[in-house]
Amino acid sequence: MKIAILGGDGFCGWPTTLHLSEAGHEVHIIDNLSRRWIDTELGVQSLTPMDSIQERCRIWREVTGRTIHFHLLDLATDYERLKGWLADHRPDAIVHLAEQRAAPYSMKTDRHKVYTVRNNTGATHNLLAALVETGIDAHLVHLGTMGVYGYSSIGAPIPEGYLDVEIDTPTGKKTQEILYPTRPGSVYHMTKSLDQIMFQFYAQNDGLRITDLHQGIVWGTHTAQTQRHDQLVNRFDYDGDYGTVLNRFLIQAAIGHPLTVHGTGGQTRAFIHIRDSVRCIELALSDAPRAGDRVRIFNQMTETHRVGDLARLVAGLTGAKVANLPNPRKEAAENDLIVKNDQFLALGLEPTTLADGLLEEVVDVARRFAHRIDRSRVPAVSAWTKELGAQVERDPEGRALRSVS
């Protein structure tokens, strides 16, 4: 297949690109490299030293003889070039990972809120409009998030995308299928909720074939392909904005920093290893919906854990301490989370779980590159609301001070 990977320079996109290239597909990365610019803006960098995308593609060809094509294009602002690109290349499938994906970044300031909405909504809608306009019948696989449902739910198991509801009508109760209702807790999560509405419309109105993967928090860093050469290494974010919780704990442990848990640590989250994430995308590509089908929605996760339990797990493994910080998010202090992932299991996914020794692999990465860690960047600082912002103690540069308790 000819596959376009939008956001192919990112944390999930790069290993996905390599995996699909190795599987024999013709792979095209489209990326505006905005994520690298955000590193510059925040004054942070990937823990792992990351080459330019052009250099990474060159090395992949050297190592494997396979070509990855790279196209610099901003999906959100350059509709006409996107349309032209699609018309010229006519991909069979499109993996859409090209969004601003950090909840804390999306809540930093009003500028970041506005950027996140423009970028994510713009990228997704431009893509949908251009597919209709060019008449390209590519299967679109989008990465959404489990977090779109919010975490203050009533403990119901989260089904895969849809809910049957009973509605009173003049002729009695009738059952109707609806999108599982969302309760986004950040501007970032809100944009995924907006995406979902756009997918539903374009699938229904224009017969676009769409799979939306509601992914859990990704952890780990290596895949079989990224390990084939030092310079193919995946990016590894550990800062307070982009570093996801488990990776951040492992870094904190590696540098002897206490593991910073927000609030009570009673929040339950869904997780998936990067290897499984890549594999799920491949499985989703292998099983495309037909025109006229509703949007196919999968929960892409393998396990759930309480944040506090994860901290204790990593502390046990590494001897680190646990520190409780005020929670910058407006959310329930404790929640249960039961998630169905029957569809991926049925397609043959064999989950990589936390117990499988891969934690050690990340600890190794963290130790190897410990000298590159900027310690001041480790805890999360964005406050979700003005009042919560005022509660967090800050240093003179506005960074939240550690409050070990």
Place this chain on the structure above:
Amino acid sequence: MKIAILGGDGFCGWPTTLHLSEAGHEVHIIDNLSRRWIDTELGVQSLTPMDSIQERCRIWREVTGRTIHFHLLDLATDYERLKGWLADHRPDAIVHLAEQRAAPYSMKTDRHKVYTVRNNTGATHNLLAALVETGIDAHLVHLGTMGVYGYSSIGAPIPEGYLDVEIDTPTGKKTQEILYPTRPGSVYHMTKSLDQIMFQFYAQNDGLRITDLHQGIVWGTHTAQTQRHDQLVNRFDYDGDYGTVLNRFLIQAAIGHPLTVHGTGGQTRAFIHIRDSVRCIELALSDAPRAGDRVRIFNQMTETHRVGDLARLVAGLTGAKVANLPNPRKEAAENDLIVKNDQFLALGLEPTTLADGLLEEVVDVARRFAHRIDRSRVPAVSAWTKELGAQVERDPEGRALRSVS
């Protein structure tokens, strides 16, 4: 109160502005005049001769001694100026009507789809982010549409915004309140569905106080205030994009054109007269939610009719013929529509209905300005999908040909 009326130069916005000015409020219009530019783009004009906004404001002062302030500002693209304006003026309430509001226009070409999403999503989100950033606790009243729910429903009465659903949990069934699920049928309607998600988020996360008015199709043209001077007349759209169905029938009748009904005419729609629309906005302003309240949602309509019945009503009144055109929209041919509007009735709304003789008033407007009608612009032409587009017979300039049956 100091009230900002976003989109105050439009069809609903202008009479709302005059009504609130006459009621003694300090009224500020914010508008980028994009609707006038769209008239230019489409080569159409309001049936009623419409002065510049500056001139209309001048005349209002001459007639009433009251000042309406006008500010030229694009809400969707000029976030910083919007924020500055809010910080400088600190309004007590904001009426947000500033969106591209024609479903056919939103479906014309990919450019129009992209514009509609950028404009509407941009305007609404910029406003929300700027309110949070400036800390202004204004009551935000937004105009949404009944059409957001789609028209292929199962005949259930549409409640005011929310639905209680039963969800299975490990400890038994629990009831949860959700936003009434939407099924937008055009890109325009889709943007209102996106707005709704953004309102829910900002009300919940930041305590913004928001009322969302899900309005039916507005008909009529005059209000007590617009009638005070010829040059205060409201705009009157009759073209295939912006002319709403009842106003279009009345124009067709006035020029001896057959009344064009799409499909079987079995589609039921909700209606409201412009006088009631203006009055509802005032009622909504008088009853603001408190910080922390969920978004207050009202159905702003007074009656429902089948489109075919309306055509017959107008035909009876005027002697016009009825013509059936292929339906450019992808929707059910027939539907029922039962809408609850208890909240406005409780606040004291006295509905103006179709039988009240106001139809004649519109027929008079139509006759008076019949010489200004461009007949080629009367039927609706945007096709909702590529296949439907191909079915419609077109003249050499791409306009749909009349197919009287």
